[in-house]
Amino acid sequence: xxxxxxxxxxxxxxxxxxxxxxxxxxxxxxxxxxxxxxxxxxxxxxxxxxxxxxxxxxxxxxxxxxxxxxxxxxxxxxxxxxxxxxxxxxxxxxxxxxxxxxxxxxxxxxxxxxxxxxxxxxxxxxxxxxxxxxxxxxxxxxxxxxxxxxxxxxxxxxxxxxxxxxxxxxxxxxxxxxxxxxxxxxxxxxxxxxxxxxxxxxxxxxxxxxxxxxxxxxxxxxxxxxxxxxxxxxxxxxxxxxxxxxxxxxxxxxxxxxxxxxxxxxxxxxxxxxxxxxxxxxxxxxxxxxxxxxxxxxxxxxxxxxxxxxxxxxxxxxxxxxxxxxxxxxxxxxxxxxxxxxxxxxxxxxxxxxxxxxxxxxxxxxxxxxxxxxxxxxxxxxxxxxxxxxxxxxxxxxxxxxxxxxxxxxxxxxxxxxxxxxxxxxxxxxxxxxxxxxxxxxxxxxxxxxxxxxxxxxxxxxxxxxxxxxxxxxxxxxxxxxxxxxx
Amino acid sequence: xxxxxxxxxxxxxxxxxxxxxxxxxxxxxxxxxxxxxxxxxxxxxxxxxxxxxxxxxxxxxxxxxxxxxxxxxxxxxxxxxxxxxxxxxxxxxxxxxxxxxxxxxxxxxxxxxxxxxxxxxxxxxxxxxxxxxxxxxxx
Numbered sequence: 001x002x003x004x005x006x007x008x009x010x011x012x013x014x015x016x017x018x019x020x021x022x023x024x025x026x027x028x029x030x031x032x033x034x035x036x037x038x039x040x041x042x043x044x045x046x047x048x049x050x051x052x053x054x055x056x057x058x059x060x061x062x063x064x065x066x067x068x069x070x071x072x073x074x075x076x077x078x079x080x081x082x083x084x085x086x087x088x089x090x091x092x093x094x095x096x097x098x099x100x101x102x103x104x105x106x107x108x109x110x111x112x113x114x115x116x117x118x119x120x121x122x123x124x125x126x127x128x129x130x131x132x133x134x135x136x137x138x139x140x141x142x143x144x145x146x147x148x149x150x151x152x153x154x155x156x157x158x159x160x161x162x163x164x165x166x167x168x169x170x171x172x173x174x175x176x177x178x179x180x181x182x183x184x185x186x187x188x189x190x191x192x193x194x195x196x197x198x199x200x201x202x203x204x205x206x207x208x209x210x211x212x213x214x215x216x217x218x219x220x221x222x223x224x225x226x227x228x229x230x231x232x233x234x235x236x237x238x239x240x241x242x243x244x245x246x247x248x249x250x251x252x253x254x255x256x257x258x259x260x261x262x263x264x265x266x267x268x269x270x271x272x273x274x275x276x277x278x279x280x281x282x283x284x285x286x287x288x289x290x291x292x293x294x295x296x297x298x299x300x301x302x303x304x305x306x307x308x309x310x311x312x313x314x315x316x317x318x319x320x321x322x323x324x325x326x327x328x329x330x331x332x333x334x335x336x337x338x339x340x341x342x343x344x345x346x347x348x349x350x351x352x353x354x355x356x357x358x359x360x361x362x363x364x365x366x367x368x369x370x371x372x373x374x375x376x377x378x379x380x381x382x383x384x385x386x387x388x389x390x391x392x393x394x395x396x397x398x399x400x401x402x403x404x405x406x407x408x409x410x411x412x413x414x415x416x417x418x419x420x421x422x423x424x425x426x427x428x429x430x431x432x433x434x435x436x437x438x439x440x441x442x443x444x445x446x447x448x449x450x451x452x453x454x455x456x457x458x459x460x461x462x463x464x465x466x467x468x469x470x471x472x473x474x475x476x477x478x479x480x481x482x483x484x485x486x487x
Numbered sequence: 488x489x490x491x492x493x494x495x496x497x498x499x500x501x502x503x504x505x506x507x508x509x510x511x512x513x514x515x516x517x518x519x520x521x522x523x524x525x526x527x528x529x530x531x532x533x534x535x536x537x538x539x540x541x542x543x544x545x546x547x548x549x550x551x552x553x554x555x556x557x558x559x560x561x562x563x564x565x566x567x568x569x570x571x572x573x574x575x576x577x578x579x580x581x582x583x584x585x586x587x588x589x590x591x592x593x594x595x596x597x598x599x600x601x602x603x604x605x606x607x608x609x610x611x612x613x614x615x616x617x618x619x620x621x622x623x624x625x626x
């Protein structure tokens with residue numbers, strides 16, 4: 001136990017501290033921008049990023065992963081904040097955490113494997129598009145100077161890392177352009193125009209909402225969507241960090257940890273968050289491996305806000321917009337275009353539908369659910385192709401069934417048989433088939449009973465063990481009084 | 488002659504030619520072993536994970552890249568092993584070579600991504616500058 005704590009916390013102190021500082025610097029603009037997307041005061045996102053990062057450092061399942069306020073979650077909150085206000089958001093954040101803790105206890109992480117990769121690719125692409133779309137109102141048609149600042153930010157963030165790797169380029173863009181904006185009299189909107197920065201630590205309080213069923217009905221759909229999306233992005237990020245570090249992680253513990261972090265964050269006035277792909281990659285790249293890096297990231301972020309809060313409100317919005325456009329570009333999976341060319345058409349379709357539904361509903365959870373359902377339908381239709389070949393030898397008619405016999409394939413199964421025969425011996429060969437469900441057994445019953453009506457004899461052959469068990473349990477054809485309608 | 492040989496490969500044509508040269512060097516010493524090292528680039532990690540169903544599938548995909556390299560080594564009856572490392576290709580190869588005290592490092596002059604090589608300066612260039620052992624760059 002002590003060995004494990006040592007390994008997860010103190011085996012990489014120097015790398016973790018440095019990476020944590022880098023991440024804290026990169027987190028600040030994102031936390032502010034995501035608050036603005038959600039329609040809340042920047043402090044809500046900053047407190048969330050502080051609290052989630054610090055708590056997840058202790059209770060998360062993936063050391064070295066960075067969790068904080070995220071775009072995916074912020075986008076989901078927009079309607080809730082608009083209609084009911086910040087207190088309902090905090091209540092929803094707590095409920096989100098409770099749901100995620102339950103997910104962790106019931107080991108829902110395993111269900112992740114049922115989400116096809118086409119849906120996951122659609123998820124990140126949709127997220128990138130939404131983050132970009134959320135920036136548009138902040139730069140489109142405001143002023144020439146706004147466009148100019150966005151452009152310069154983009155250039156700095158894009159080009160500078162080629163030459164200077166130790167300091168995050170977004171930070172340089174912020175410092176340089178905020179200084180320029182302060183010492184000149186350009187007409188630019190600033191973070192201060194959209195909210196205030198409080199230079200104090202978050203404190204515990206209960207969200208000011210009535211504790212009633214009505215409240216629950218309002219927040220539950222949001223909390224459920226937040227819980228699903230948060231978990232999805234967190235587990236995807238965990239897998240990426242697993243891959244980058246060549247180590248394994250406990251996904252159920254991570255799910256529980258995300259839940260605990262969100263519950264606490266809700267009570268301290270922060271919005272729900274989850275793991276961040278971009279920040280986690282920055283952390284690992286900068287040498288962060290252990291839990292210490294996450295703790296430092298959260299702690300240093302709060303320290304910076306308390307010390308430099310006055311300056312943070314002076315950051316021009318166009319600079320923030322430029323940084324977020326780069327975040328959006330970094331989030332998008334650019335190999336998707338290759339994927340569209342190579343992948344089966346059904347997978348491409350699932351990916352595109354997932355993206356389209358998210359873009360039109362602004363709800364990542366709806367896109368994921370639609371994508372999963374659509375790929376399930378495609379899957380069923382693919383494996384429901386069942387063939388029945390008929391061959392006649394002597395007096396015997398042999399039907400060889402090949403494929404999966406279940407609700408989606410019973411129709412083609414039934415159509416294959418020729419019932420206009422009398423006093424014959426019919427053999428149905430199932431050695432290349434599998435019977436899956438009640439509908440499948442029902443179809444077998446139907447066929448056999450129909451043949452019995454005309455005094456034919458029917459023999460089934462080659463049922464595999466599982467199918468045999470199912471048929472014995474459910475079939476009624478041996479019952480001489482059986483009627484077709486029993487199924 | 489050289490006994491501990493490091494071959495940095497990514498499955499590109501250049502790395503296949505580098506393999507041929509590594510085999511030439513290794514065949515001069517019956518005790519020579521070749522370590523083939525493939526670096527899974529940090530900056531591709533996100534899309535690698537997104538585009539594979541499981542970590543096992545991803546491992547397999549990466550090993551598959553090295554198939555032409557491994558085939559050459561097998562046909563030449565070389566004593567070799569494969570290491571998949573994670574990181575930024577240049578520094579990761581250098582660190583591995585220096586820590587494990589390889590006697591010579593063989594690498595292709597450029598890898599799969601030729602456009603990036605032109606802009607950024609190549610992995611092989613970084614390796615030459617910072618590896619502590621002799622480096623053979625194969626065109």
